[in-house]
């Protein structure tokens with residue numbers, strides 16, 4: 001019956017809302033976010049990429065193909081030649097150099113971000129369909145003491161916090177190789193504004209980075225992007241832009 005709806009809004013409309021928000025939040029032309037339908041065609045994958053789906057269930061293979069489709073669209077939008085996006089041993093996507101990027105799936109959508117900047121070391125994205133996480137008590141596992149609150153200021157707050165942490169995990173993994181646990185990231189949030197600043201608490205983390213993020217919600221989805229820049233090379237272009245509220 002046509003495109004699926006979420007909270008009275010088609011997934012296509014939600015996808016373009018999220019893209020537009022991040023286009024305003026990531027103002028310079030070297031980064032881009034794409035959001036699209038969560039299922040893709042495995043026949044559109046390259047032979048090497050298709051091989052990675054060999055042991056996947058059909059639904060997961062379609063999800064994987066959708067991620068690659070949106071990743072390729074981002075690469076194309078950034079003006080880089082489209083190349084296979086294989087996989088690192090930890091499961092993260094292997095972007096064609098010099099690009100950094102990330103993929104996330106949830107609730108019938110897929111999101112991909114990629115960027116190039118001489119100072120950019122890692123970038124992560126996390127998309128969450130709100131309403132399926134955070135049963136009572138789940139927050140205690142994910143949020144640390146600084147983040148927990150007796151009452152969330154609004155129902156979307158824990159989802160934004162969660163997306164911000166997941167995006168930070170992915171970006172930091174790409175930038176430093178560190179596998180951060182939930183308690184090793186503390187998000188200083190300016191919600192309902194869109195920016196956040198992650199504080200990295202891992203004992204092996206040596207610093208030297210500018211770690212910044214942006215998060216938004218749209219019709220039942222929360223989505224966050226986090227970028228890690230080399231502080232020494234950072235040019236000041238690395239700001240996430242004006243704090244446009246949604």
Ligand SMILES: CC(C)(COP(=O)(O)OP(=O)(O)OC[C@H]1O[C@@H](n2cnc3c(N)ncnc32)[C@H](O)[C@@H]1OP(=O)(O)O)[C@@H](O)C(=O)NCCC(=O)NCCS
Pocket residue numbers: 063064065067090091092093102103104105106125126127166169170173179180181182
């Ligand atoms: C593994 C992980 C990415 C799963 O995230 P999720 O919210 O369940 O799923 P998402 O849909 O958002 O992300 C899945 C995508 O992330 C990417 N991914 C997979 N493993 C990854 C990793 N170790 N690091 C970064 N990205 C990863 C892949 O692109 C995957 O999609 P694909 O297989 O179709 O290409 C998440 O747990 C994570 O951030 N891990 C990195 C750090 C970590 O493992 N910390 C320990 C936690 S205690």
